[in-house]
Amino acid sequence: MTRSRIKARFAALKAEGRGALIPFLEAYDPDPATSMAILRGLPGAGADLIEIGVPFTDPAADGPSVQLAGQRGLKAGATLAGTLAMVRDFRREDDATPIILMGYLNPILSYGPERFCTDAAASGVDGLIVVDMPPEEAQELAPFCEREGLDIIRLVAPTSDAKRLEVVLNASSGFVYYVAITGITGTRSADPAALEAAIPPIRAATDLPVAIGFGIRTPEQAAHASRVADGAVVGSALCDTLASTLDEQGRARPDTVRKVLDQVRGLSDAVRAARR
Amino acid sequence: MTLPNTLKNGPDASGKFGGFGGRYVAETLMPLILEVEAAYAAAKADPAFDAEWRRLLTHYVGRPSPLWFAERVTRHCAQAAGRPDKGAKVYFKRDELNHTGAHKINAVLGQILLAKRMGKKRIIAETGAGQHGVATATACALFNLPCTVFMGATDVARQQPNVFRMKLLGAEVVAVESGAATLKDAMNEALRHWVAHVEDTYYCIGTVAGPHPYPVMVRDFQSIIGEELRGQMMQAEGRLPDALVAAIGGGSNAMGLFYPFLDDGQVEMYGVEAGGHGVHTETGHAASLTGGRPGVLHGNRTYLLQDAHGQILEGHSISAGLDYPGVGPEHSWLHEIGRVQYVNATDDEALAAFQLCSRLEGIIPALEPSHALAYVLKLAPTLPADKIIVMNLCGRGDKDIFAVASHLGVKL
Numbered sequence: 171m172t173r174s175r176i177k178a179r180f181a182a183l184k185a186e187g188r189g190a191l192i193p194f195l196e197a198y199d200p201d202p203a204t205s206m207a208i209l210r211g212l213p214g215a216g217a218d219l220i221e222i223g224v225p226f227t228d229p230a231a232d233g234p235s236v237q238l239a240g241q242r243g244l245k246a247g248a249t250l251a252g253t254l255a256m257v258r259d260f261r262r263e264d265d266a267t268p269i270i271l272m273g274y275l276n277p278i279l280s281y282g283p284e285r286f287c288t289d290a291a292a293s294g295v296d297g298l299i300v301v302d303m304p305p306e307e308a309q310e311l312a313p314f315c316e317r318e319g320l321d322i323i324r325l326v327a328p329t330s331d332a333k334r335l336e337v338v339l340n341a342s343s344g345f346v347y348y349v350a351i352t353g354i355t356g357t358r359s360a361d362p363a364a365l366e367a368a369i370p371p372i373r374a375a376t377d378l379p380v381a382i383g384f385g386i387r388t389p390e391q392a393a394h395a396s397r398v399a400d401g402a403v404v405g406s407a408l409c410d411t412l413a414s415t416l417d418e419q420g421r422a423r424p425d426t427v428r429k430v431l432d433q434v435r436g437l438s439d440a441v442r443a444a445r446r
Numbered sequence: 447m448t449l450p451n452t453l454k455n456g457p458d459a460s461g462k463f464g465g466f467g468g469r470y471v472a473e474t475l476m477p478l479i480l481e482v483e484a485a486y487a488a489a490k491a492d493p494a495f496d497a498e499w500r501r502l503l504t505h506y507v508g509r510p511s512p513l514w515f516a517e518r519v520t521r522h523c524a525q526a527a528g529r530p531d532k533g534a535k536v537y538f539k540r541d542e543l544n545h546t547g548a549h550k551i552n553a554v555l556g557q558i559l560l561a562k563r564m565g566k567k568r569i570i571a572e573t574g575a576g577q578h579g580v581a582t583a584t585a586c587a588l589f590n591l592p593c594t595v596f597m598g599a600t601d602v603a604r605q606q607p608n609v610f611r612m613k614l615l616g617a618e619v620v621a622v623e624s625g626a627a628t629l630k631d632a633m634n635e636a637l638r639h640w641v642a643h644v645e646d647t648y649y650c651i652g653t654v655a656g657p658h659p660y661p662v663m664v665r666d667f668q669s670i671i672g673e674e675l676r677g678q679m680m681q682a683e684g685r686l687p688d689a690l691v692a693a694i695g696g697g698s699n700a701m702g703l704f705y706p707f708l709d710d711g712q713v714e715m716y717g718v719e720a721g722g723h724g725v726h727t728e729t730g731h732a733a734s735l736t737g738g739r740p741g742v743l744h745g746n747r748t749y750l751l752q753d754a755h756g757q758i759l760e761g762h763s764i765s766a767g768l769d770y771p772g773v774g775p776e777h778s779w780l781h782e783i784g785r786v787q788y789v790n791a792t793d794d795e796a797l798a799a800f801q802l803c804s805r806l807e808g809i810i811p812a813l814e815p816s817h818a819l820a821y822v823l824k825l826a827p828t829l830p831a832d833k834i835i836v837m838n839l840c841g842r843g844d845k846d847i848f849a850v851a852s853h854l855g856v857k858l
Contacts, residue, residue, distance in 0.1 A: 227625065227758040228743060230634045231472040231641070237624055249755045275470060276741045280756025302470045302742065306460060325473040329644055334477055349474055353642035 189396025216438020356406020461658020576608025653696025657745030668702025732761030
């Protein structure tokens with residue numbers, strides 16, 4: 171079993187001289203088959219790592235786009251177990267693209283932290299972003315993550331001061347997720363100059379790769395973020411595109427998968443062109 | 447189970463009561479709540495802060511709230527017992543007489559003073575029934591601070607009088623459409639807004655839930671209720687009460703009543719959750735402790751209404767102030783160690799108690815304490831006549847007359 175897909179991927183990209191494109195999709199949005207088709211198509215469209223959102227009823231850190239994606243996913247029957255099954259399906263064809271699950275703690279507690287980590291690793295998950303689990307509250311999950319080789323990827327915010335940064339980085343593995351704005355996902359865009367100023371202190375404090383997320387929507391922004399840091403996460407913009415293709419009943423149309431993947435391709439082209 | 451020598455030491459440094467509470471928030475919020483924690487610790491140690499808060503309670507809120515011997519309710523319970531030696535004496539702690547009509551103002555004033563100390567320029571709050579929103583809007587008017595209240599769109603529609611009150615007081619009311627558009631969604635939206643307005647905004651939480659330090663801070667402020675009661679009861683009866691009864695939504699009025707008595711083993715305590723259509727239904731009630739199980743929501747680990755997959759369920763109660771799917775973490779702990787008995791009252795029982803209290807005592811209670819009264823009406827007849835029960839009448843019913851009229855089939 172490959173246990174360091176994240177590390178291997180960032181190392182390969184570094185050798186290639188470019189940053190990563192990390193698209194986000196919400197599991198089961200708008201239905202299991204469509205979201206599986208998008209997931210399968212992502213590496214071909216240029217995704218370097220993939221973040222899968224696990225729907226939760228109360229996503230307190232997410233903006234409207236991801237909230238709605240989560241509600242559509244829940245309506246389609248999304249569960250943590252169902253999300254892991256998607257990853258298992260994906261791994262039959264792709265054993266190299268790192269998969270990160272992003273979600274909230276309660277569904278994991280409900281599943282059982284130990285059993286979840288065992289099943290997630292066995293399904294081919296590489297890392298977790300548990301939004302509402304700061305380092306101080308990680309003891310229920312972290313030991314099992316370590317045992318199973320699952321990275322815990324943590325958010326660093328513009329509000330994280332030096333002392334806080336140390337606490338967060340000490341509890342991080344895989345890569346560091348820099349939240350570009352003080353706010354929730356997809357609501358505003360980061361100021362390029364602010365990003366360029368924000369990343370060096372993080373680099374100075376860790377050897378882990380740094381990805382930038384929250385508020386990256388366009389190919390230009392993705393290219394800039396991947397050049398300033400080691401990767402760009404694009405979520406809300408893709409959720410919006412998916413939502414725009416749905417019919418009046420919220421069902422996928424024949425072009426839903428293609429439109430999302432086309433957008434990923436555009437982002438990827440920009441990131442690939444932004445060699446350092 | 448061996449209990450510690452005192453039950454009043456919680457929470458620990460990590461904000462935990464037993465295994466409950468904590469700070470389960472996104473990293474973007476951590477610096478904010480750590481700042482609130484440090485500021486509250488400093489304020490608590492400052493006698494001037496306490497003096498200012500108490501001045502407001504006396505001259506603005508109208509504290510201490512009276513302790514009322516509810517003689518006709520007591521007689522009613524004695525008659526229900528059918529035996530001359532049964533039927534405990536029932537007292538009401540009358541927090542419904544506070545300015546703004548409920549206990550919420552006690553903790554709001556404390557928090558607004560804290561926000562001012564922290565140099566914050568604007569206040570946000572969440573509200574369900576609107577009582578906490580009204581209290582926050584009131585304090586913000588007094589202190590000339592801009593105030594934004596997040597309220598689920600469903601609640602906005604069913605609590606129009608309170609929405610108008612908040613607007614009269616100068617607050618902006620944001621109808622939250624996300625999720626199920628009720629209290630929990632209002633809280634999600636307030637948390638989202640807070641993250642995006644870190645620099646100048648203070649989040650004034652209405653109950654003993656949320657990330658540390660909110661549960662302990664709101665409890666400390668609300669403990670004025672139990673502290674006053676202690677002295678008033680000694681004066682009235684020369685001894686402590688035998689039982690305390692309070693309604694539980696998030697649990698702030700109950701925590702305020704119970705906390706000063708936690709170490710008085712002879713004082714029994716009953717928290718009355720909203721039984722809605724009955725706790726046997728999956729989503730027809732809001733009894734988190736009776737019908738839920740531990741999980742993490744809104745920054746704390748506590749008992750929650752949730753499905754088998756850890757998705758949060760909507761609570762139901764006739765009272766918009768009780769239909770929250772969680773409960774304060776200290777209650778979860780008191781439940782697990784058995785110090786407080788958590789019981790429930792259904793919509794129908796609360797509605798009956800609402801009417802009974804109006805007719806027997808000339809007091810129209812809010813639907814929230816009507817749940818507490820419904821349990822008192824069951825408990826008092828089973829106790830000897832020399833026992834004393836104190837119920838927290840934590841809010842008045844003016845806001846509920848439209849809802850009650852509609853339930854009774856009366857057109858206003």
